[in-house]
Amino acid sequence: MAEIRLETLAHRYSPGGTYALKPLDMIWRSGGTYALLGPSGCGKSTMLNIISGLIRPSEGRVLFDGQDVTAFDTGRRRIAQVFQVPVIYRSMTVGQNLGFPLVCQGVPAAHRRKRVEAIAERLGLTGALNRPANALTADQKQLVSLGRGLVRDDVAAILLDEPLTVIDPQQKFELRRILKEINAEFGVTMVLVTHDQTEAMTFAEEVIVMNTGEVVQAGSPRDLFERPLTRHVGSFIGAPAMNFLPATAQGGAAVVPGTGLSMPLPEGAGSALSLGFRPEHARLATADAILSGTVTRLWFEGLDEIIAIRHPAGEIRLRAPAGTGLVPGDTAGIALDPGRLRLYLDDRLMA
Amino acid sequence: MKTLYLALKYLAVTLWSAFVIFPFLWMLSTSFKTSNAVTGGATWLPWAQFEPSLAGWKSLFGGAGGINIVKPYINSVIVTGSASVIALVLGTLAAYGLSRFTFRAGPLRNGDITFFFISQRIMPPIVLAIPFFLMLRWLGLLDSLAGLILVYVAALMPIAVWVMVDFFNTIPRALDEMAWMDGCTPVTTFFRVILPNVLPGLVVAGMFCLIFGWNDFFFAFTLTFTETQLLPVSIVALNSSVTPWWSLSAAAIVSVAPLAVLAFVVERFLAKGGLAGAVR
Numbered sequence: 011m012a013e014i015r016l017e018t019l020a021h022r023y024s025p026g027g028t029y030a031l032k033p034l035d036m037i038w039r040s041g042g043t044y045a046l047l048g049p050s051g052c053g054k055s056t057m058l059n060i061i062s063g064l065i066r067p068s069e070g071r072v073l074f075d076g077q078d079v080t081a082f083d084t085g086r087r088r089i090a091q092v093f094q095v096p097v098i099y100r101s102m103t104v105g106q107n108l109g110f111p112l113v114c115q116g117v118p119a120a121h122r123r124k125r126v127e128a129i130a131e132r133l134g135l136t137g138a139l140n141r142p143a144n145a146l147t148a149d150q151k152q153l154v155s156l157g158r159g160l161v162r163d164d165v166a167a168i169l170l171d172e173p174l175t176v177i178d179p180q181q182k183f184e185l186r187r188i189l190k191e192i193n194a195e196f197g198v199t200m201v202l203v204t205h206d207q208t209e210a211m212t213f214a215e216e217v218i219v220m221n222t223g224e225v226v227q228a229g230s231p232r233d234l235f236e237r238p239l240t241r242h243v244g245s246f247i248g249a250p251a252m253n254f255l256p257a258t259a260q261g262g263a264a265v266v267p268g269t270g271l272s273m274p275l276p277e278g279a280g281s282a283l284s285l286g287f288r289p290e291h292a293r294l295a296t297a298d299a300i301l302s303g304t305v306t307r308l309w310f311e312g313l314d315e316i317i318a319i320r321h322p323a324g325e326i327r328l329r330a331p332a333g334t335g336l337v338p339g340d341t342a343g344i345a346l347d348p349g350r351l352r353l354y355l356d357d358r359l360m361a
Numbered sequence: 362m363k364t365l366y367l368a369l370k371y372l373a374v375t376l377w378s379a380f381v382i383f384p385f386l387w388m389l390s391t392s393f394k395t396s397n398a399v400t401g402g403a404t405w406l407p408w409a410q411f412e413p414s415l416a417g418w419k420s421l422f423g424g425a426g427g428i429n430i431v432k433p434y435i436n437s438v439i440v441t442g443s444a445s446v447i448a449l450v451l452g453t454l455a456a457y458g459l460s461r462f463t464f465r466a467g468p469l470r471n472g473d474i475t476f477f478f479i480s481q482r483i484m485p486p487i488v489l490a491i492p493f494f495l496m497l498r499w500l501g502l503l504d505s506l507a508g509l510i511l512v513y514v515a516a517l518m519p520i521a522v523w524v525m526v527d528f529f530n531t532i533p534r535a536l537d538e539m540a541w542m543d544g545c546t547p548v549t550t551f552f553r554v555i556l557p558n559v560l561p562g563l564v565v566a567g568m569f570c571l572i573f574g575w576n577d578f579f580f581a582f583t584l585t586f587t588e589t590q591l592l593p594v595s596i597v598a599l600n601s602s603v604t605p606w607w608s609l610s611a612a613a614i615v616s617v618a619p620l621a622v623l624a625f626v627v628e629r630f631l632a633k634g635g636l637a638g639a640v641r
Contacts (some may be wrong), residue, residue: 064538084541091542097535101557114544158543 011086011198012166014038014061019070020239021056030056032224033069035073038216040075041191041197045214045247047204054203057170061201062089066282085114088166090159092173096151098143105130107137108157116164129157132195133188153188160196167199174209186213207247211235219243229233241286241357247356250316250327252353257283264353267324270300271346273353276360284354285313289316291350292328299343301326305336317342376471392417392610394608417607421615422600429607430595431582437575437592445570446512449563451514452521457551459522460529461537474480478522481515490583494563512580517570524569526563528562529555540562564627575620 020033034135038044046054048168059065061072063084069082079087080171090111099107105126112122130136133153138146143154152173159168170189174182190213193200204210210217211231218228219242227239244252255271257264264273264283271285294317303321315334319326319342328344353361390405393413404410406466420427458464459475466474493512494503502508532555540550580585581591590598598611 050539062538065543082549084538085544085546087542088544089542091539093535093539095533095535097533097539099536099554101554110540115550157540158539174572218502 011040011196013040013076014167014199015073015076017060017061017071017073018059019067020339021060021065021067021069023067024324029223031060031067034225036218036225036261038199038201040199041193042216043200043202043214045202045204045217046220047207047208047210047217048078048220048226049205052220053221054220056223057203057220058091058171058203060166061087062091062169063087083290088095088162088164089169090155090162090165090167091171092152092155092159094149094175095129096176098146098151098154100142100144102142104143104146104154104159107154108139108141108161111162112157127159132192133157137196146191147181149177149185150324152177152185156189156192159198160192165198167201167274170200170202172204173208174204181216189213190228207249211247218247221246235288235353237359238286239283239357239359242356244286244352248288249292250329252286252288253292253324253326253328254284254286254322255326256323257285257353259283263331266301268301268322269353273348273351275353282356284357286352286354287350288344289327289329292326292332292344292346293343294328294334295343298345302341302343305338305340305342307338308336315347321342385617388610388613391606392608392614394607398601399468414607416610417605420605420608421611425458426596427605428598430592430612430615433590433592433595436506436589438619439533440509440513440581440591441571441574443568444510444574446511447514448517448521448570449567452518452526452566453556453559453563455518455528455553455598456522456525457555458527475526478519479520482523486516486579490579493580503584506584506589508584508590509581509591512584513574513577516577516580517574520569520573521566521568524566525559525562528559532558534567561631563633568623568627571623575616 011292014037016034016036018033018035019031020029021031022029046057048054049359056065060067063082063086065077067080071078074087075081099110102110109122109126109130110187112125117125126139127136130139133156135150135153135157138150142179143151146154155173156168159165174185177185186209189200189202202210202213204213211234214230215230217231217236219226221242224342227234227243234243235245238247238252241252241254244254255266255269257266257271259265259275259281263272264275266285273285275283301321301323303319303326305317306320307318308323309316310332311329313332314329314334315332317328317330317336318335319328326344352359371526372558382417386405390407391399393407394411394413395414395416397626398404398411398414401411407413418424421430423429427505452522455478459471464474497508497512498505500508502511519559535618536554536558539551540554541547576593578593578597581594582597585591585594593616596609596616599612
């Protein structure tokens with residue numbers, strides 16, 4: 011349960027090579043939930059391995075509660091990790107698995123048993139304590155991994171490296187709920203690595219979006235949804251992705267030709283402009299439509315329908331309550347609250 | 362249909378067993394024969410077909426025309442046993458290192474180093490005979506158990522490394538990393554977490570070492586004179602101008618026995634599933 015601070019942290023796997031992780035600064039509060047989100051190879055696993063001490067960063071420092079742990083071995087960092095593929099001490103029972111960190115610390119057997127029993131009870135593993143750990147299902151193994159972090163009362167943080175990837179959808183939901191509960195109950199800092207935006211957005215209080223070794227945006231799920239700092243974030247977060255239409259400068263405004271989409275243009279802004287808005291923020295309209303086009307496709311999503319509309323400026327998607335009655339080929343118009351419109355220059359948010 | 366399949370299966374197994382067991386039965390009956398019984402055509406049943414004699418067995422323990430094989434036997438057990446244990450311990454440690462940590466010796470990387478170990482078994486042993494002889498002489502260990510053990514360790518360790526590297530590679534690195542996070546030192550990680558998972562590998566590598574060590578004649582022959590004899594050498598010494606089939610058969614039985622018993626026990630152990638599930 012520690013505050014994790016990353017100071018000008020960066021890593022290159024070979025001296026003078028390209029950055030696997032570009033310099034970054036970050037503070038994660040004690041007891042917080044954080045998600046590192048990005049496609050594979052974006053540097054999120056590198057970051058996780060630096061925190062756990064499996065990789066020594068080539069630049070910068072890692073601090074736990076103000077203490078510089080950059081030079082500490084993994085064993086001294088008091089970290090627990092749940093791996094992507096369930097890893098377990100196969101030669102031991104469930105109980106021995108849970109107690110192993112305490113064995114390594116030399117905790118007396120009596121105290122150890124009490125802690126193990128308490129944690130097993132909390133995780134619903136009491137009945138399995140004396141069973142070989144190998145016989146557990148994948149989601150139970152992940153629980154045991156989590157439990158190994160919880161038995162030690164000094165754990166600094168629990169790192170979750172795509173822990174739900176190989177779990178059945180049913181148990182996935184359950185496990186995610188348990189993770190949240192455990193975080194609230196034990197106040198343990200949790201860092202989740204994932205490439206699944208839903209997982210990141212529902213789990214973490216702060217999501218760190220990464221791409222090609224760089225932190226693109228760090229913020230609350232709402233921030234990421236409302237104000238994506240780059241077009242990449244806008245496309246990556248949210249389903250369907252954010253709409254982007256190329257815009258041109260016309261008398262102090264950025265305008266998408268042939269539509270009513272327009273935003274005031276700051277002084278000296280260049281040429282590669284685009285306007286973006288969320289499919290969720292647009293609505294179907296006839297009278298006050300700011301653009302209209304031909305419906306090309308429809309997706310049914312329970313209460314909602316996703317409607318794709320073709321316009322000369324590009325394809326637009328919007329989320330509308332189901333039952334619109336539209337079919338491909340119809341003409342549809344959309345309206346949008348101007349406050350929801352975002353202006354991007356060279357793929358970066360301007361306003 | 363199923364019964365027919367079963368019947369055919371058992372028939373095949375029975376035929377194969379007979380084929381495998383026959384030489385042993387032949388050896389056993391020959392070991393109780395005399396010169397006349399051996400040359401007098403194929404006979405099987407003692408008393409009924411030939412008069413059994415203990416001469417062959419007696420000659421193994423210093424009887425007439427024989428050699429006492431007790432001491433060479435004990436020597437063989439000591440040399441093979443200690444060399445196998447040492448090779449297994451060193452080889453397993455080396456294999457773990459090669460599987461887990463990055464090494465560089467000049468241009469050589471982990472894979473090359475592993476191959477270097479294995480390559481020791483590629484050349485014919487005769488190539489090593491003179492170097493080994495010179496080295497042992499320099500150490501003053503010619504014709505001694507210690508010298509033989511050293512040589513056997515060198516010969517057996519590549520086998521242990523080769524088998525164990527593969528076994529360690531099947532164990533996910535995440536297991537080591539997890540143990541480090543739990544506060545294990547690399548040494549306790551190896552002994553408490555990793556080693557229990559490679560028990561089948563240890564058994565396999567140990568069997569290989571014991572079989573190769575026990576069966577070796579070449580080094581035992583070239584590096585010893587009179588003081589220290591190993592079993593294969595003394596069995597060959599039993600031979601003379603008139604081949605003593607009876608004592609050779611008896612010797613063959615006692616020399617094969619320990620490996621046969623070992624194979625039986627290990628097979629039981631592996632088949633019982635005592636080790637199944639330890640990996641994966």
